[in-house]
Amino acid sequence: MPHDEHDPSARRDPEALLRHVQAAERSATRGALKIFLGYASGVGKSFRMFDEGRRRHERGEDIVVAAMQPDMDPGVEQIARTMEVIPTLMTAGVPVIDVETVRRRRPQVCLVDGLAYDNPPGSHHAKRYQDVDELLAAGIAVMTSLNIEYIDEQQDFVEGVTGRRPHETVPQAFIDQAEEVLVVDAPPDAATSEDADRLSKLRQRALLLTADVVDQQLEAYLQLHGIRPTWGTQERILVCMTPRANAAAMLASGRRNADRFYGELFAIYVNQPNLTADDCSALDRNVILARAQQAHIDVLDSKDAIGAILAYARAQGITQLFVGHNLRRSLRTRFTGTPLDRLIDEAEGIDVRVFPH
Amino acid sequence: MAPDNSAKRGRLKVFLGYAAGVGKTYQMLSEAQQMRKAGVDVVIGYFEPHGRKDTMALTEGLETIPRKIVEYRGTRLEEMDTDAILRRRPQVAVVDEFPHTNVPGSGRPKRWEDVAVLLDAGIDVLTTMNVQHLESLNDQIWQSTGVRVRETIPDWVLQQADEVVMVDVTPSALLNRLKRGVVYPPDRAKAALENFFRLPTLVALRELAMRQTAHAVESRHPQDDATDRDEGGTTLQPRERVLLLIEPDPASAALIRRAKRVADYLQADCLAVYVAKDPTLGDLEPEARESVERQLNFARGLQIETRILEGAEVAEALVTFARTNGVTQIFVMRHKDQGFASLLRRGLVQRIVGLAPDMQVTIVADRSSQRPIK
Numbered sequence: 001m002p003h004d005e006h007d008p009s010a011r012r013d014p015e016a017l018l019r020h021v022q023a024a025e026r027s028a029t030r031g032a033l034k035i036f037l038g039y040a041s042g043v044g045k046s047f048r049m050f051d052e053g054r055r056r057h058e059r060g061e062d063i064v065v066a067a068m069q070p071d072m073d074p075g076v077e078q079i080a081r082t083m084e085v086i087p088t089l090m091t092a093g094v095p096v097i098d099v100e101t102v103r104r105r106r107p108q109v110c111l112v113d114g115l116a117y118d119n120p121p122g123s124h125h126a127k128r129y130q131d132v133d134e135l136l137a138a139g140i141a142v143m144t145s146l147n148i149e150y151i152d153e154q155q156d157f158v159e160g161v162t163g164r165r166p167h168e169t170v171p172q173a174f175i176d177q178a179e180e181v182l183v184v185d186a187p188p189d190a191a192t193s194e195d196a197d198r199l200s201k202l203r204q205r206a207l208l209l210t211a212d213v214v215d216q217q218l219e220a221y222l223q224l225h226g227i228r229p230t231w232g233t234q235e236r237i238l239v240c241m242t243p244r245a246n247a248a249a250m251l252a253s254g255r256r257n258a259d260r261f262y263g264e265l266f267a268i269y270v271n272q273p274n275l276t277a278d279d280c281s282a283l284d285r286n287v288i289l290a291r292a293q294q295a296h297i298d299v300l301d302s303k304d305a306i307g308a309i310l311a312y313a314r315a316q317g318i319t320q321l322f323v324g325h326n327l328r329r330s331l332r333t334r335f336t337g338t339p340l341d342r343l344i345d346e347a348e349g350i351d352v353r354v355f356p357h
Numbered sequence: 358m359a360p361d362n363s364a365k366r367g368r369l370k371v372f373l374g375y376a377a378g379v380g381k382t383y384q385m386l387s388e389a390q391q392m393r394k395a396g397v398d399v400v401i402g403y404f405e406p407h408g409r410k411d412t413m414a415l416t417e418g419l420e421t422i423p424r425k426i427v428e429y430r431g432t433r434l435e436e437m438d439t440d441a442i443l444r445r446r447p448q449v450a451v452v453d454e455f456p457h458t459n460v461p462g463s464g465r466p467k468r469w470e471d472v473a474v475l476l477d478a479g480i481d482v483l484t485t486m487n488v489q490h491l492e493s494l495n496d497q498i499w500q501s502t503g504v505r506v507r508e509t510i511p512d513w514v515l516q517q518a519d520e521v522v523m524v525d526v527t528p529s530a531l532l533n534r535l536k537r538g539v540v541y542p543p544d545r546a547k548a549a550l551e552n553f554f555r556l557p558t559l560v561a562l563r564e565l566a567m568r569q570t571a572h573a574v575e576s577r578h579p580q581d582d583a584t585d586r587d588e589g590g591t592t593l594q595p596r597e598r599v600l601l602l603i604e605p606d607p608a609s610a611a612l613i614r615r616a617k618r619v620a621d622y623l624q625a626d627c628l629a630v631y632v633a634k635d636p637t638l639g640d641l642e643p644e645a646r647e648s649v650e651r652q653l654n655f656a657r658g659l660q661i662e663t664r665i666l667e668g669a670e671v672a673e674a675l676v677t678f679a680r681t682n683g684v685t686q687i688f689v690m691r692h693k694d695q696g697f698a699s700l701l702r703r704g705l706v707q708r709i710v711g712l713a714p715d716m717q718v719t720i721v722a723d724r725s726s727q728r729p730i731k
Contacts, residue, residue: 180527200578211567353719
């Protein structure tokens with residue numbers, strides 16, 4: 001996946017993490033949100049959602065349907081009709097959720113097929129997801145369906161693939177706070193191979209986007225329960241920049257590997273007291289390179305460079321450590337060998353990749 | 358690898374999940390029912406009901422090929438009857454549990470080998486598996502979940518599938534299913550909740566399944582993106598070649614899995630060598646020799662090209678081979694040895710790094726010693 005289209009700050013975003021933790025904490029009063037995410041229409045999001053609603057209804061949960069799509073598959077509509085339907089209000093020819101009636105009715109769960117709708121001007125909320133937010137705030141759980149094409153932050157990508165830029169969108173932040181996101185995957189039923197390629201890109205993006213949400217949820221869960229993560233679900237590559245290492249090659253390879261593995265790239269250098277002016281300007285150049293490769297960049301302050309690198313790697317759940325060959329030539333001590341030897345000895349659970357000059 | 362007459366070979370579709378009860382078989386059978394209604398000649402070659410009523414209801418109207426009985430140590434066990442399916446020659450066969458290991462004496466050791474026979478005969482196959490059964494993920498799964506999976510399937514088998522579909526369910530919904538007794542009978546469900554079915558485990562596996570499916574989608578629809586280009590963004594990268602060093606240590610298996618996974622993701626070739634003074638391995642103790650042969654076989658099973666190099670000095674023979682074969686990355690393993698043994702090891706790693714300043718050398722972590730999330 002091309003990294004220029006993928007905002008790395010969307011991952012491990014402290015704000016997103018906070019939203020997950022907050023979501024976990026407030027779930028006692030607020031309704032839970034479950035999103036059925038698909039990559040195109042016709043993959044079965046609505047079916048999955050209504051089918052789950054029907055089964056939960058049969059098990060005795062109080063469920064209502066608050067919105068259906070205009071042209072539904074008759075089979076899906078039949079399933080939806082097994083539950084109580086609160087009809088949408090037609091305002092200026094646009095269906096709007098009857099929030100008042102749903103709130104008064106107070107079901108346990110409310111189903112909303114199609115999250116990314118704009119309400120007509122003059123409505124209480126401009127966007128349907130804001131109506132949903134109101135229902136959630138009122139303590140009603142919501143299950144809803146959404147196509148990746150309508151996520152605000154995905155618009156550049158979507159336009160690149162489909163040539164279209166839908167104006168009715170939902171912000172990623174709304175998706176991040178969902179308790180559950182389910183990916184509805186199905187191979188594309190495409191007429192041409194061009195269509196198949198296009199759909200595959202959207203499909204891949206939907207899978208990776210959900211994987212990222214899942215990853216943040218896992219992280220939030222582990223933090224909430226005070227568990228130190230020993231990862232392995234996602235590749236996290238850390239490039240250790242030293243003044244004399246070939247940082248450009250290491251960062252380019254790091255980016256390529258991170259993209260191939262749908263992983264993340266980190267770059268650090270250790271600010272040691274004995275650096276020369278030349279060293280400092282080399283490091284400054286490296287930071288610019290790291291920024292160009294969209295790495296998460298950190299500067300560590302420590303007299304013990306190897307110790308600091310390893311502590312950072314453990315805290316960030318790094319799976320691969322990229323270091324320069326020149327570490328080998330630095331001063332060796334009798335007991336620990338070269339700094340590279342020590343790094344390899346102590347990098348338990350992390351791959352160490354040594355780069356040529 | 359797939360034979361070249363691929364036009365006649367059946368199509369393989371895999372429903373990929375991350376745990377029992379996510380709905381793989383349910384979705385597979387739903388699709389089989391749709392096919393049947395559309396007039397396709399589809400049969401059930403093997404189906405494991407696990408006592409799940411919803412799933413069993415979906416077999417109605419589908420022809421089932423009776424299983425064959427295999428006697429093993431006085432017990433009568435049932436396996437898929439591949440010959441009977443071949444005789445019946447349907448257009449499509451539904452075969453549950455792709456990574457299943459057959460009872461000894463039932464013909465082929467693995468079900469995926471039976472499936473390959475069906476595909477070769479031109480029969481399309483729908484099948485199911487969980488992501489944790491993928492060979493190259495074995496150590497990673499252990500590291501992040503504490504689950505050591507025994508029944509594995511080589512990655513190339515999944516790579517040959519024409520279509521991989523992720524069957525998703527959220528972990529909380531899955532845990533509810535388990536508590537309601539939909540997945541397992543009550544006593545088994547209780548044990549499962551205490552072991553495998555813990556929330557962080559399920560979340561981690563689910564994430565892996567999503568990334569694996571994304572990888573499967575990408576490799577079937579190669580994308581003209583920046584990752585195939587060099588820093589200048591114009592020309593194609595020369596093909597990477599990964600070389601790994603096999604040692605008599607059984608922990609080589611983890612190295613082999615890891616190197617192969619990296620090679621696959623980088624779309625690189627993968628080679629494995631063992632360096633011996635005597636290429637017939639005659640100089641090794643029987644135990645070490647057996648271990649080396651096992652590692653070489655294991656590598657070959659994952660479609661890694663293997664070679665025994667003759668040489669008195671391991672690092673030198675390895676690096677010379679790497680250089681003459683256009684290798685770009687060397688993978689060696691890191692030992693958990695202490696004291697003197699670790700100093701010896703360090704010597705080998707140091708020698709390799711020292712001799713190959715023009716290559717990337719990766720020292721692979723020993724993930725087996727890590728304590729997983731509890």
